[in-house]
Amino acid sequence: TGKRHDFHYTYEVGYDDKGVIDGVTVDMTSRCGFSADLSGPVMTRALCHFDNAYWLSDVTIDGFCGKTNTQSNTAFRGFGGPQGAFAIEYIMDNVARSVGEDSLDVRRRNLYGKTERNQTPYGQVVEDNVIHELIDELEATSEYRARRAAINEFNANNEVLKKGLALTPVKFGIAFNVTHFNQAGALVHIYTDGSVLVNHGGTEMGQGLNTKVAQVVAHELGIGFNRIRVTATDTSKIANTSATAASTGSDLNGKAAQDAARQLRERLSAFAAERYGAGQVAASEVRFVHDRVVVGDVIVPFEEVIAKAYVARVQLWSDGFYATPKLYWDQSKLQGRPFYYYSYGAAVSEVVIDTLTGEMRVLRADALHDVGASLNPALDVGQVEGAFIQGMGWLTTEELWWNTGGKLMTHAPSTYKIPTVNDTPPDFRVRLFKNRNAEDSIHRSKATGEPPLLLPFSVFFAVRDAVSAVGNHKVNPPLNAPATSEEILKAVGAVRAATAAARQ
Template identity: 80%
Template sequence: MNKQTEPFLFDAGIEARAAVSTPQVGISRPHESAHLHVAGTATYTDDIPELAGTLHAALGMSARAHARIKAISLDQVRAAPGVVAVLTAEDIPAANDCGPIIHDDPILANGLVQFIGQPVFVVVATSHDAARRAARLGAIEYEDLPPVLSPEAAHQAGSYVLPPMHLTRGEPASHIAAAVHRDRGNIRLGGQEQFYLEGQIAYAAPKENDGMHVWCSTQHPTEMQHAVAHMLGWHAHQVLVECRRMGGGFGGKESQSAMFACCAALAAWKLLCPVKLRPDRDDDMMITGKRHDFVFNYEVGHDAEGRLDGVAVEMVSRAGFSADLSGPVMTRAICHFDNAYWLPNVKIDGYCGKTNTQSNTAFRGFGGPQGAFAIEYILDNVARTVGRDSLDVRRANLYGKAERNVTPYGQTVEDNVIHELLDELEASSAYRERRAATRAFNAGSPVLKKGIAITPVKFGISFNVAHFNQAGALVHVYNDGSVLVNHGGTEMGQGLNTKVAMVVAHELGIRLERVRVTATDTSKVANTSATAASTGTDLNGKAAQDAARQIRERLAAFAARQAGVDADSVQFGDDLIVAGELRLDFSDLARQAYVARVQLWSDGFYTTPKLYWDQSRLQGRPFYYYAYGAACSEVLVDTLTGEWRLLRADVLHDAGRSLNPAIDIGQVEGGFIQGMGWLTTEELWWNRDGKLMTHAPSTYKIPTVNDCPEDFHVRLFENDNAEDSIHRSKAVGEPPLLLPFSVFFAIRDAVASVGDYKVNPPLVAPATSEAILDAVDAMRATAPVVQ
């Protein structure tokens, strides 16, 4: 018999194998590129072999926060060694704009600079070093204009990048006025640098017939495609954007990679040769936006048990000089102010302050962490005011199940598991016993003070904009039984490609080793959404599953015809296909289906159901489901130096029915430490001229391995997603970043001990050593004198 023409071949060895399928999801698997990362052979954009004739670009940047450009001389730049060309806004053939929503973000400044570090011109030279040295030689004459450098100053001046947002439920003013206890105050919450290990980079090469291939470290290839096409006055099909992997993104490569992609493409178009643009870390940090810092002004009324009667909050963010994604960030902050709590009477006002600083952008959590931090701070104050354990006050305000379960923006919380999750964490962390132990320790320790706190998380999953909640994928089965997958999401280390490959392997009943995921490419899957909002696996996993299912159904129908059985009875699993009495290896099935002219590739598509949103009223169902979690943290603070240490952290997080527990636990651990850095050590500081002074690892302090606690207990909560997500899993990218609220409030608890827990410490975030000392000094100044 000819194996290429005979539909089925009997194999006694195969017949003896069990037909029960081993699941390919729900089990721990290593990251698909882990071995490449360890060996140093993973290809990032800067590792792509350079094409012949490649030139290198660098950016000349503004030295003023707000000024008109009176004159610009680039003669010295052009005369510098190795320089081939110098490009300005006048060289852009079409749209000088890379704003993702509003067209207020020029690729290169043209006549007006709006922050220190804004790109003004592009130098193209024979080497990276030559380009960077030459970029420092530009001579620009400025006419200075008054800069606005803080969110408070922007708010006072009524300077905003977008119209203010307002949301009200009930009658907060009257309930606050009638409450047993009332309080008002101000909360300061700093921003955060994404600090991706791989910086921004773009590599552009012109193609025949007015085409452009752009390799770019970006979370949103389609947006890069549109930005480059609009700049050149081209159609989208003329631009191909490709991204195999990023060395981190965290939101900083969602919209802000566009300027780098456009500058590289502009130079490549102008010079008709490949051009690479890779800024050094200092330039990267000076140019790009960060997490929005917020200022909150609040009023609250509550009863003697700490239950909130009414709360009003004014949120002011530092948007920077342009809108970027500040509108969606503020929307999500407003929609997460409630966090896990029922707020019967609430008023929220959101203002995106326009400042002459970097245009702030997406960052893991996308405004959600900022909004939720404010209500946690308020409840922490309330607990101290009424003299109750902060956990008890938080419990008293939690959302209910059948009642007290509608958010201020009108969505019913249908999947609430926060009560059960908190019960489990409280018991497993021995919170009550340890809280008593910290009090006993502090009573006998005048300098070193311990603090402990538990904080919950409820985080909504979906894009704010409904039409972004869609994804496509391609799945190819080759006639040797190997499988190639391409989808619209991007891999930035979070394990998206690993999870998508697992989903496809499970759907086809084959081993994971058979499946390979290729680079994200706008010529393969079009009109993709950003890999953001924790939706990467939810969307692309479902799209890939849809494509794989279509192929499986075709293969099942083919096998059923040959075996004379019903297609529904055909089983796939463990690289086997079982049809009645016949057994066949998946490789043989693919080969024989190909000979029989069965289509072995398919496209898949998915849209998230149930979503609707009225932005004008801030009402609707913006989230498909919620992810829950909680953390218990214990710290030790030195009240003489402000130094502190995280002694122990217990984390319980709801990942639904986890697709890959190992990857999900890694994401929870990473999110926790990154969020802890935001709230404690990562301080952004601009001087009085508006220059960012924390623009390098020497001045900006991210957490290190030494900051991780020795006792770090991270577990996943047993809980299937109530909604039909991919295999009932839940997103795990952004929600864990809110878990280290517990670290901040544990530090605040330790500082409060200086005042016998009777005064609310004026601790700002980030709680740097200086901020801790300021709070300790304030507590000592207000503490009652002991006779």
């Protein structure tokens, strides 16, 4: 089966003595297998996420799709975004160590600004930047500085075990790079007993999409969540659906369902004003709250209004549609505004490694993620937790390898190691950043699906920090992802060799 495209990077970077990047060139080559599949769009998304949360004044990014004698690779959560952003984080980590500064300080100096230093390499202006405030909050709540000092002391007193710490940011663009995919439809039916049926074009796959859409409709009609039933996606009801991908499921389908429900509410408001208002109440003044319809001083149960509207031959169903505004993209120039808005986040991870065996444990992880005005905090926290563990597996244990004939040998749970419950950090703190989307998304919320997959970059770079402690942080460890025990041991050996050579 298809796997995520693995990437190989070569780069050159210029920076000053404080680690501020003056210019960078990078070549990203992906393993695509014997056929292209989604390799082109995956690389485009990687190119648009190379900057991650950093302003790069002068940058050249080249992406190459490599044809190989292996099965074709495909898209997975993040769709190339994680691979693109990983490269600049590796560069930042190298630059910080090269100038002898804490990696967090170097990352801060390179962040996008609010009103200047805010244009991406592909031409979009970052208008909703909250990364500075978010990192400030996480640095304080995670006690980053105190823990850094404690880890330095631990490493000075331990030869075999070494601890590492890293804080990494996330800026992730939300929308399909292909503009016409950013559309959705929905149907909302109200039955004479006051129950409501919703059908939309998104696919529920355990992420809570149906719950969020039902909440949106319930809120728009002022009724209880228990009145709503969402039926399975069916293109005989909602045609020409876009993929439930690019983290747009709730954004697109929530807005489409809201549009349908709003049409129904306005239709019912006009009826209720005429039926119960005696000409004294305008339709715009009718309110739908707590399963009741309030018309001036008259309060009527929702189901009663529906029953009487049916008798009065008021249409009790409606279709809704939504198309994301402000998007444009020139594929030939790779310039434009491919994203409606950005989701932000940051995470701090603390790890310990055994320099004799290469074993690694994540001791604590603190994640703070921006989901705007959350539609459902319980679902969103669950998505962040799941994405963190999933991304941690991608970067630490889930190694793919092929034999010389191009056959994938890591093909089963016995050889392909995903994280287990035992790999979950014993101290795992996930919080949502208080924020409202600057753009008119559904109830000013933000997407939650893909962006938090980048939060466990902090795990990988904490491992790299621990390895670098072997050489007193004077050597940039040549650590590849995933940072398996074997890769950690190789990197430890390389750091020791480089340190010994420097002493001679």
